[in-house]
Amino acid sequence: MVVRMKDIARDLGVSVVTVSKVLRNHSDISAETRERVLKRVKELNYRPNLAARALVTGRTNMVGLVVPDLVHPFFAEVAKGISSVLRKRGYGLVISSSEEDPELERQEIDDLLARRMDVLILASTQWTVETFRRIESLRTPYVLIDRKFTGLASHFVGVDDEKVGAIATEHLIQQGCRRIAHIRGRETSPAIGRYEGYRRALTANGLRFDSRYVVTGSSADDAGELSGYRAMQRLLELDKRPDAVFCFNDSIALGAMKAIFEAGLNVPKQVAIVGCGNFSYTGLLRVPLTTIDQQSSAIGIQAAKLALRAARAKKPIRPKEILLEPQLVARASSQRKET
Amino acid sequence: MVVRMKDIARDLGVSVVTVSKVLRNHSDISAETRERVLKRVKELNYRPNLAARALVTGRTNMVGLVVPDLVHPFFAEVAKGISSVLRKRGYGLVISSSEEDPELERQEIDDLLARRMDVLILASTQWTVETFRRIESLRTPYVLIDRKFTGLASHFVGVDDEKVGAIATEHLIQQGCRRIAHIRGRETSPAIGRYEGYRRALTANGLRFDSRYVVTGSSADDAGELSGYRAMQRLLELDKRPDAVFCFNDSIALGAMKAIFEAGLNVPKQVAIVGCGNFSYTGLLRVPLTTIDQQSSAIGIQAAKLALRAARAKKPIRPKEILLEPQLVARASSQRKET
């Protein structure tokens, strides 16, 4: 059956306190006693019941993660990054998926709080900050990733979205494109940031911003391809058809590319495309997709480190914002000049 | 601060036992008392401490999942399927990734056992059954997915791999292919099963099995593409070059396709390809990939249901094996006949 501390204590004729101290490397134990205890622990393959420990220490050594979609490559990579850090530090990871549903997300967060996670990492789909206030009132630290909220002083780890937009757009300008369209995402911070970066880059390079060249797609992954397809169709109907398009993410870019092919146009000669996310398959397409790498794995790693710092601190630590540098991954879909 | 049962009991002048009973829907509580308790619970937004409950009941209401790679679309979808079932039944999901490393996997399993998961779901990379014996000795039920082990009477949920191989091969035969090669995976049960199915289909259709047409690739995802590429190069060098290839998974198929293109050959006219996994992007390739859908989501759902049954049973339930039916997803990479 399951071995408990008291079994070891009884076997050795010492108290449970002694065993407990040995297991946590307390100094006030004689070398000899320590030896004996460790030997027996190994023999019986004893592992302390972490649920019991959690109850008395008030710390579960578990981190809760909520993402909108586990299958989305971005969140999957973030989760993997988090997992790699937690493993090394002896923390467990409880994952739940909100399916992009704010109400479901609230329930998941409630559940994680009831399970007394030491800290939460959230890629949130909330519209308001109410839920975060709830978390704060329970004194549970949390780290937001990917999407941030104005007016909320919280930890945040993400890519610098304005730079994402700027890099993508400037790259297209350098390739000689002049009528650059943008298929943006809905009102989340990444969508807004990338859009701002796009505008900034246009004006900084003496190009006119034209709102007809901006269409809103869906940022959800499955829907992304279809909405990118439709959005691109609309853009291609314009009087002066765009000669390039920067898409909010790679899924949208795939749909857009499909629409361009169907219109009988060439990528990149007639329409150049840049996506965002650097999903693993984007290099294998009919025309490999130029994209902006958003450092998914690094986001996970940084978020996990920050989360553990917050979890271990006696007092709440000052909100920290970590912005990672996006990276251009130039492929065929935007290469108009021989290099 | 955090609300406890005793706070509610004090406020209402009842005992904690009464509160506890109300929360678990015990029948022996007057309607009036129940009302009062529930009202206060709602007011204070009380949620029971599940760590404490776990300690006394011996059940954590958590399921542990170990997969080789979270980013792999197959395992991501399995995880999502599991998650959807657990959420409905009030269970939490602790996920860890073994990175295809058997030793790391053992540690992760140990950790999950120390955290007293009610049941484990494992896509295991172990070579021996030793670890499973350990789990059994602790009386923790577990469900294997994807990879099974001979000589181990355990629960298992996966696709019927022999059928996978047979369906893929028969499809190629129907398309008129006669020299069908196979890039197989390493010695895991899915690799062996698909290989057996491939052989069976060949002989059942009067085709000769030729071991020169079988090459072993790596089943790991990242490595998959490269190893598929190399394996295909070798196959193309054969005297009588194959006119079709069935690949262990879609990653390998991508690499193989690349090698075929580089050799200046046409897919599917000169070499037809079938993969396995139906990864989300396989329909978007230069030549959309025919593949065998291995029911990832259904595997997760079935595994979760079985796991919960096992977790709730008083006594170990008899090992159950659930084999799901693979499905052919025919796309351009194998279409040689007009239909």
Add this chain to the structure above:
DNA sequence: TTGAAAGCGGTACCAA
């Protein structure tokens, strides 16, 4: 250096 006692926040059992 060691251990007795108290208690973490709940649940089970049984008596009132």
Add this chain to the structure above:
DNA sequence: TTGGTACCGCTTTCAA
């Protein structure tokens, strides 16, 4: 219908 008491397996405190 209600609640006192013991206890789940561990840690903390403090006295020996």
